[in-house]
Structures are given as C-alpha cells and as structure tokens.
Amino acid sequence: xxxxxxxxxxxxxxxxxxxxxxxxxxxxxxxxxxxAKKWEGEGAQFIHVVDLDGAKLGEPKxxxxxxxxxxxxxxxxxxxxxxxxxxxxxxxxxxxxDRIVLSTKVIEDTAFLLNAEVKEYLNxxxxxxxxxxxxxxxxxxxxTGGWLQSGDALIDIPSFIQAIADAGVRYVNFSDISKDGMMxxxxxxxxxxxxxxxxxxxxxxxxxxxxGGISSLEDIRSLKSLGxxxxxxxxxGRALYESKFSLKDAIKEVNS
Numbered sequence: 001x002x003x004x005x006x007x008x009x010x011x012x013x014x015x016x017x018x019x020x021x022x023x024x025x026x027x028x029x030x031x032x033x034x035x036a037k038k039w040e041g042e043g044a045q046f047i048h049v050v051d052l053d054g055a056k057l058g059e060p061k062x063x064x065x066x067x068x069x070x071x072x073x074x075x076x077x078x079x080x081x082x083x084x085x086x087x088x089x090x091x092x093x094x095x096x097x098d099r100i101v102l103s104t105k106v107i108e109d110t111a112f113l114l115n116a117e118v119k120e121y122l123n124x125x126x127x128x129x130x131x132x133x134x135x136x137x138x139x140x141x142x143x144t145g146g147w148l149q150s151g152d153a154l155i156d157i158p159s160f161i162q163a164i165a166d167a168g169v170r171y172v173n174f175s176d177i178s179k180d181g182m183m184x185x186x187x188x189x190x191x192x193x194x195x196x197x198x199x200x201x202x203x204x205x206x207x208x209x210x211x212g213g214i215s216s217l218e219d220i221r222s223l224k225s226l227g228x229x230x231x232x233x234x235x236x237g238r239a240l241y242e243s244k245f246s247l248k249d250a251i252k253e254v255n256s
Contacts, residue, residue: 059082080126103129103130157201
C-alpha cells in the first residue's frame with residue numbers, strides 16, 4: 001500500500017478543511033513548495049496536490065504555485081481541483097504533472113471522457129468520488145463543485161464505474177468527506193463494502209486510492225489489513241501536518 005501525502009492549497013497557502021467545509025480551515029506554516037520538499041525528503045513516492053480555490057471556482061487558481069512544486073521535487077505529483085476542460089488537463093501535463101484528478105466534470109458528464117482529446121490522456125487521469133452519504137450499498141451522495149451543498153449529486157455506483165472504466169479510466173480516488181480532516185479514523189467496513197460494489201461493476205482492473213480520517217499508525221494498519229479487498233494507496237493529510245506520526249513511520253508500517 002502506497003502512502004501519499006496531501007498538499008491542499010488555498011490562496012497560495014497549505015491548509016486543511018474539516019469535512020470539506022471552506023469555513024473550517026487550518027493553515028500551516030510552511031509554503032507548498034517547502035512541504036513538497038519535506039515529504040520528498042521523508043520518502044514520498046507520490047504527492048497529492050489539491051487546488052481548493054480551483055475546486056470552488058471551477059478553474060485552476062493556484063497554477064503557478066503548483067508549477068513551482070513540480071520544479072522543485074523529483075517525485076510524482078497528481079493534481080486536482082477545478083480541472084474541468086481539455087485545456088486545463090493539457091496545461092498541467094505540460095508542466096510535468098504525472099496524474100490529473102477529475103471529479104465534478106466527470107460526475108456531471110461522463111461523456112467528457114469520450115472526447116477524442118481527453119481519451120489521449122486517460123492513462124494519466126484519475127476520477128475522484130467524494131462520498132458524503134451512502135444512501136444504499138450502490139447509491140451515494142457525492143460532493144461536487146468544491147463540496148458545496150449546492151453541488152451534491154446522487155451517483156449510481158455500478159453504472160458510473162462501468163461508464164468510466166469502459167471509457168478507459170484505470171485510477172479511481174475516493175474519499176469519505178464525513179471523515180476528511182477530522183482525524184477520527186477511517187471506517188474499514190464502509191471502505192470494503194464500497195470497493196466490493198465498485199469491483200463488481202466492471203471486469204477492468206482498477207487502481208484505488210482512499211482518503212479521509214487517517215489519524216494514527218493504527219489506522220494505517222487497519223487499512224493495510226484489508227489486503228486485496230482494500231485500496232492500493234492512502235492519502236494522508238492533517239495527521240502529518242499535526243505530527244500525529246511521521247511519513248517515514250507510515251511508509252515503514254506499510255512495508256513491514
């Protein structure tokens with residue numbers, strides 16, 4: 001299991017939101033570039049960067065800051081937040097982003113993935129599903145448009161996964177917004193049940209990354225224990241910024 005540190009950017013600063021709420025913000029001391037260097041130095045193989053202003057406004061807003069991150073580290077970087085056009089995808093790939101995370105655009109219009117220009121880049125695309133509520137084992141309420149309430153949407157998971165997998169997507173990120181930034185621990189059973197439905201929806205092999213609520217090394221162990229029924233990677237944010245454990249120790253835990 002891969003441990004991926006998160007860098008969430010708002011107005012050029014590194015922040016964490018609680019439950020995706022823009023009014024509940026923690027701001028951290030170092031710059032995005034300084035944190036990226038820190039995580040690289042502690043052994044990160046991949047860094048997850050989110051343009052929160054972009055997620056809220058629907059277009060990249062911290063592009064220059066993200067470009068500086070790319071320039072200053074050698075590890076792979078994935079970027080999400082406000083990427084809703086072919087031009088935005090191309091713009092990020094040109095500066096060396098390794099993976100583009102799409103959410104709102106694809107949830108609102110899965111046909112976007114069938115665009116000839118988009119299909120060219122699907123090997124570098126992850127689709128992100130932000131779970132607000134699980135209405136049943138197969139239907140969820142997801143947050144879109146920067147997780148504002150007006151952006152809530154119902155998704156039939158089997159149909160949605162089948163559509164994006166058939167289009168050519170192989171990377172799926174998913175988060176539990178009720179846990180995000182709260183450091184109250186993930187819900188392994190909920191994660192396992194969600195992934196069971198997702199995997200049954202398509203014959204294609206998908207690569208899953210989970211985010212939400214990681215607060216301790218015990219949480220890391222609980223997700224690792226899911227084995228092949230769990231996620232292949234876990235995004236960790238606030239717990240690292242508030243020194244609940246080190247990235248080095250988390251990486252050591254999954255490799256032991």
